[in-house]
Amino acid sequence: MTAKQEILAELDRVNMRATVPRVKLLEIMRHDAGLAEKKGPGAGARHFTVDYLFKRMMDLKVDVGLATVYRVAQQFTEVGILKEARFDNDRVVYELNDGRQHDHIVCLNCGAVDEFFDPTLAARQNAMAEQLGYMLAGHQMALYGYCSMCRPKPMNSAQKGKPAGREKR
Numbered sequence: 001m002t003a004k005q006e007i008l009a010e011l012d013r014v015n016m017r018a019t020v021p022r023v024k025l026l027e028i029m030r031h032d033a034g035l036a037e038k039k040g041p042g043a044g045a046r047h048f049t050v051d052y053l054f055k056r057m058m059d060l061k062v063d064v065g066l067a068t069v070y071r072v073a074q075q076f077t078e079v080g081i082l083k084e085a086r087f088d089n090d091r092v093v094y095e096l097n098d099g100r101q102h103d104h105i106v107c108l109n110c111g112a113v114d115e116f117f118d119p120t121l122a123a124r125q126n127a128m129a130e131q132l133g134y135m136l137a138g139h140q141m142a143l144y145g146y147c148s149m150c151r152p153k154p155m156n157s158a159q160k161g162k163p164a165g166r167e168k169r
């Protein structure tokens, strides 16, 4: 099956008509997430804002409004094709729902989102819910910080390798 056929089959499975915005949105997300996969950990481009998806649609000359992109993302989330994550800094991102449980870490400077899964942490979270008498129905945990690109560099690293006193001759 081609990627396009897979998308059409998925829409059919959830009884959604294959409109252009729906098909294009999934094509873009699968394509860009695939690129991130190849770049390896830290690439962080599996999580997309509506603004980003809208911009990609514009790049591909898809005639669609921002509100439609938002509505399609919402519809896909309702039927489980996408997962939505809302973070403290008012960022909402969407990702393809591959059924893997994971947690997120968000950069407070550039908004990068990375994900991780720690079985020990997951087991502890489940144990805590059990202990409090809860039956778990959802899961969302996010850490906040500064990514490897944005975190402050050690003060003297820029100076290293520079001949001492060069400026003064």
Ligand SMILES: [Zn+2]
Pocket (backbone or CB within 6 Å): 107, 108, 109, 110, 111, 112, 146, 147, 148, 149, 150, 151
């Ligand atoms: Zn960053």
Ligand SMILES: [Zn+2]
Pocket (backbone or CB within 6 Å): 046, 047, 095, 102, 103, 104, 115
């Ligand atoms: Zn994620």
